[in-house]
Amino acid sequence: MKVGLIGFGKAGKAVANVILQSNEYSLEWVLRQSTILEHRHVPEFLGIDSKEPGLIFSTSSIEIEELLSKHPVDIIIDFSSSNGIYSYGKAAASRKIIIISAISHYDEDEKQFLSELSSKTIVFWSPNISLGVNYLMFAAKLLKKIAPWVDIEIIEEHFKGKPGVSGTAIKLAKELDLEETEISSIRAGGIVSKHEIIFGFPYQTVRLIHEAISREAFGNGVLFVADNLADKKEGFYTFEDLLSPYFTN
Template sequence: MKLIIVGTGRMGQLIRQKAEDAGHEVLAMGDVLSPGDVPALSAKADAIIDFSHPDNLDWILSLSGSAALVEGTTGFDPSHTERLRAASVTRPVFYASNYSLGVAVLQKLASDAAKMLRGFDIEIVEAHHSRKADAPSGTALSLLDAVDPESSFDRVYGRHGRPGPRTREIGIHAIRGGTVAGDHDVIFFGPDEVVRLSHHAGSREIFVNGALKAAEFLQKQQPGLYTMDELLEETAA
């Protein structure tokens, strides 16, 4: 594949390294502030992989060509996801808050557990490195949607002071420190028992590997919006 990488930080550099190791050609790297050769070469790309900042999205969608888009930026609001949906009418778009296959399985397990453990109290805890900008993580929010798809529970982001007895709520907690690539726990508290579903990311390479798999997957797809669900289905086939 011929790739454009948006984002020149640690993730962007790692994506470039792994892509070239796998035999792909990286045409250019850049972002809206330092575009480099991206605008000139975008029409030649098979895929654009973006792990940068939400402010780059409109610039990416304005680039010439119809390259598939793998979107891995976190911190999107509903307007960003709606723009991705609109873009998917004319090109294949893959969007995930986390590109780990293990996290995708965790989301499915958490969804099933929430249906089978009705009446259990649910808490979500995530931990990331000290430089992560957003909290809670996009993955934690995806897990929240997996266990509460109808938003029927109050969502409590951390607790302090005297919050009083628990009501119909789900707690979401963010921890920051060190070089943690990403840990996520979904915990179900029942009478005299606790069920804990966990995922530990040993390094950022798992996200890079997933993003490259997504880019390869999109080469076979028609325009549309794709997620880790479709990639898991292909992996399991």
């Protein structure tokens, strides 16, 4: 399947690296705001031996309609910004292109827009698209169900300079019926992503921890999502929708 990637920051580059090493998916292009690297090839830039085109385009030089017409894709993966969906959403939905968004936080307006797009195409969104952290969420919800009275604390760690509270931690808190104030945040060095859930039982403690060692973990998550969306109909999907069958079968 042909893939278009929007956003080419640290996470975007790591995801591109994983896609280029996949036999089932072909990275057709990358779209970013900056004109730096424009018209270069991602495999060349990343030093990967690949025949995939991976052309780099800038939003200041090409409109999304033209890009999709000249370089059609089956999937768009979004690692840009919270308002990036407005730049390509309608054009992608009208062409039935699958949208996979890994944006860490959306306001209600963006969530509503995603819902509208899902009436025309497959739309997936996860604030953290690594498979491991979403498995962590499932395990945490199961433990909370077994012991609803247990004390729970969430600690999230990320690189210095990451603004706000982790979108993943906020989702974890919501799923576990906790307030955002019960999340502790740590910002230090180059920590990629670490989430820890502490369950305080009498006489014992259970700790569930997920740590992304490399941003390539997001790429593995993207491919898992793409594989599991292949047989889906138009609609809005989350990781819970894709993982539930594995827990029930």
